[in-house]
Amino acid sequence: MTALTKLFRTTTFRLSLTYLALFGAAAVVAIFYIYWNTTVLLTRQLHETIDAEIKGLAEQYTDGGLTQLVRTVADRSQTPGNSLYFVADATGRRVAGNLTSISQELLDSIGPVEFEYSRPAEGGIETRLAFANVFRLPGGYRLIVGRDIEDRRELARVIRSAMLWGLGVMALFGIGGGYLVSRNLLARIYAVAATTRTIMEGDLTGRLPVNGSGDELDRLSESLNLMLARIEQLMAGLREVSDNIAHDLKTPLNRLRNRVEAALHEPYGEPAYREALEHTIEEADGLIKTFNALLSIARLEAGAGGDNKESLDVAALVRDVAELYEPVAEERGIVLKAEPVEPVFVRADRQLLGQAIANLIDNAIKYGAPDRAQGGNGSEPEVSVTTEARGPMAEIVVTDRGPGVPSSDRERVLGRFVRLEASRSEPGSGLGLSLVSAVARLHGGVVRLEDNRPGLKVVLSLPAEGQALLNGAAHQGPGAELRPA
Structure with missing residues (x-):
């Protein structure tokens, strides 16, 4: 397993990817919500504007008929802005308006419709998006009243592009940050593992590294170092007790054995045997007392x-x-x-x-x-x-x-x-x-x-x-x- 594979399989890297996915999903939802609310607001404003235009033209048509309507449309077409007008006769020929040409499909439509139109621009002709209402007038005439909504389509394009770029940059930084954090964490874990191996090999003086940052790994290392120091102390005490037992209890045990052996080999009478046995019991009592004291000290030092x-x-x-x-x-x-x-x-x-x-x-x-x-x-x-x-x-x-x-x-x-x-x-x-x-x-x-x-x-x-x-x-x-x- 390569070092990079180990790095990608670390919990830190996986958590970084999880947080990245969650944050990315939250960002997409937030951007979509903003875009949706913006679209709803712009659409409502668009409809209100077109309805106001239609209401005004309807009043002109009621007051002066078709002639007054054409004159009003011609006047409004001269005003710069996003308003679009088109009046056509029964043959489809433009009578008034600022739309130069429209398709037959649009002329045959009735009610609200979204369409594309062309207009002069710097460097040639550009195609733009528009929204309009199509009305049929007496005598086969058609009236189209609409608004240019290319800006709204551009807004959607910008938001989509920003979302894609944002997610890409977020993924780049998230993966990069996860890689750096995981590598740093993995390096510290390797140091801890190396120290534990030396301790398992018998070197109880080893201690886990502390880099001084005060983070949770430092606090864990400090706690484990205290535990290792306590274990080292207990092991040293155990070795000391073993050495002390080997040296300090050897003499009374040898003395006890020699006394019993001497009593067996010498032709002593019953009083001498009794005296030897009494001394043996005294030595045994002393040994038992010593062992009991050692056990008590060991239990107390172990926290029992x-x-x-x-x-x-x-x-x-x-x-x-x-x-x-x-x-x-x-x-x-x-x-x-x-x-x-x-x-x-x-x-x-x-x-x-x-x-x-x-x-x-x-x-x-x-x-x-x-x-x-x-x-x-x-x-x-x-x-x-x-x-x-x-x-x-x-x-x-x-x-x-x-x-x-x-x-x-x-x-x-x-x-x-x-x-x-x-x-x-x-x-x-x-x-x-x-x-x-x-x-x-x-x-x-x-x-x-x-x-x-x-x-x-x-x-x-x-x-x-x-x-x-x-x-x-x-x-x-x-x-x-x-x-x-």
Whole structure:
């Protein structure tokens, strides 16, 4: 199939031809309507003029008979214009009038008739069209009264010619315009097709071209580019998860296998076997917990979950979660303070938001105490959880007095399986902050890590609910299932 055939078979070119046909038909109808109304008007004026002429001549004939009629016709024939007169005797000889000769067929006619006549013109004789009424007078005389209507025939010829030329020019420009538009559109579609082929071959960095015109193709390309960027991000996340699983879960699986293998080969007694089995169960529970956290993060990043959003008071939810972690904090010698100042309402999934808050508090308790072995930082071990409304956002702030996170690592620790050297002494999978970040994105919010001087300050920022919902929202009781990762 040639490029020209492809071009002619495009939807744009077909639409151009359709619009051209419709516009051409509309133009023909409009021109015909104008011509028809013009013809009707000219015909009516023609008949009125001839009737007036006949009425005047009839009065002359009544007053002075044939002699007066001939004299009047002779006088009127001298006046320049489009009026035509002819008076003939019984033999057909002209007695008066400005018609030099007429056919016998016209003399034998009665009533209105359309005919052609000849008259002198520059360069010779010209034939023109006329309309007249033919009357028979006593004594075999004939009277012809008419008007020259050659201009009307010329008008019809001009309109017909203009219509044909107009349709021809319209077709030329329409087909040419359709060709240019279709070629431009086809070029853009070819560019899009080329980009999609590179993407299908595995290059997810390809993007659809945008020429900056802001038309519907640009808007479609921009939307598809956003989708491709999201797909690239998800695929990168999938590769990262696969790599993390391959590296971070390989060690506990090998440890589990080695422990079981050692228990089988050594002549241990029942207490040793029981201890090996208990350690194996602990390792398996940790692996299951890690896989569950990975699945939760994957579902959240894919947009799943969060279907049970409701209006809830973040301050009340923070107090409920903090109460669950007070015994854990006391056991570690850390003071846990939950200091919500006033009710702050958001629209969120209670279970997901509760788990995110639990992960933040759990991380702060695990890693937020000053390192006594290295002399600490002069601060008492303390974890504080507060909530506040800041403009259109509701912020949940968790602070500690631990070693903190270097500014260069604050974005990195939000990823999966990322654990800094200072945190490897505590059990964990490195998925807690990643889950919090996924919950924040699902609810249209963000997570920020800041310096608490000393310690770490984590801010979970979510869009606050509107004023109408804030005034009418009822307090919701606790009930979130908390499983820190």
